[in-house]
Amino acid sequence: MIPLVAVAHGSRDPRSAAAVRALVARIAAAAPDLDVRVAFLDLSEPLVTDVLRDLVSEGHRDAVVVPLLLGSAFHARVDLPALVAEVPGLRVTIADVLGTALSEVAFDRLAAVADVSDPGLGVVLAAVGSSRAAANEVVATLARRWQARHGFRAVAAFASAAKPDVPAAVAKLRARGARRIAVASWFLAPGLLPDRIAAQARAADPAVVLAEPLAGDPRVAELVLERYTTALAAATRSA
Missing domain, CATH: 3.40.50.1400 (Rossmann fold)
Incomplete structure (x- = not known):
């Protein structure tokens, strides 16, 4: 073969x-x-x-x-x-x-750490970020799809090369009425950028919950x- x-x-x-x-x-x-x-x-x-x-x-x-x-x-x-x-x-x-064939995997990782039926939940879908706008828009579209399908508030955030970053995403979710914050991972494996995402999220909200990478x-x-x-x-x- x-x-x-x-x-x-x-x-x-x-x-x-x-x-x-x-x-x-x-x-x-x-x-x-x-x-x-x-x-x-x-x-x-x-x-x-x-x-x-x-x-x-x-x-x-x-x-x-x-x-x-x-x-x-x-x-x-x-x-x-x-x-x-x-x-x-x-x-x-x-x-x-x-x-995005792995979108259900990312969602299930999120559901393992957060109550996705909670109407007060705000979800940050965190990804690497790219200088190519179309690649970032795929992540943003996935966040909007989750929001429409599951009812929680959701926005994309990026570790580098694109906006918003995690603090800005958390602030946006708070402004839209989110009372609890969870970070969904759009990363395949742990590493320096997922660690950056986690540190920013904890600084923005010490009670945040963090989903695992997908691999x-x-x-x-x-x-x-x-x-x-x-x-x-x-x-x-x-x-």
């Missing part, structure tokens, strides 16, 4: 790489006949270029790369294709990002395999 290379961003925080490795181990366990490898864009090892070069040296001619990314921003649209292009001799199909949920591994299968089928049709 054509190998699956699961590519995460990478982080200086070892908890992030550990969470990604655990996710990839679950993917491999769910598909024991599939060659599943972990790789990173930057800051953690092995780098995706090294993994792809290993595949070439082992005689592979094809690979499917699944980005372990929640948004279609710079890393997915520019960084990853550029790195793949650095490795000749391998036909690489890049699958779609994980994206530990088994549905994430299932989605990665689904992205692989879809990309492989598309590559076969176009061959």
Whole structure:
């Protein structure tokens, strides 16, 4: 079978790489006949270029790369294709990002720490943030969808590169009548930016509750395999 290379961003925080490795181990366990490898864009090892070069040296001619990314921003649209292009001799199909297919996972993480039926609840959906407005709007749209569907107040907030930040989001929720604040995670793994979100949230409201990142949920591994299968089928049709 054509190998699956699961590519995460990478982080200086070892908890992030550990969470990604655990996710990839679950993917491999769910598909024991599939060659599943972990790789990173930057800051953690092995780098995706090294993994792809290993595949070439082992005689592979094809690979499917699944980005372990929640948004279609710079890393997915520019960084990853550029790195793949650095490795000749391998036909690489890049699958779609994980994206809002994980919205129910994020909601269930939230529901594990907060009473989502509470009419006084205000929810901050916290994400990395991007210089690409369309990527930020996906998160904002998800927050509005949760608000319409579940009745609590909800706004998006970002750790960097976009507004509002968490303090501004909490203030907005308070102004709209929220009495209790919860932060939903739009992060795959723990790390420095989720820690920044948590610190800002606790400074804004010491009673805030914080949902866990998404990687530990088994549905994430299932989605990665689904992205692989879809990309492989598309590559076969176009061959």
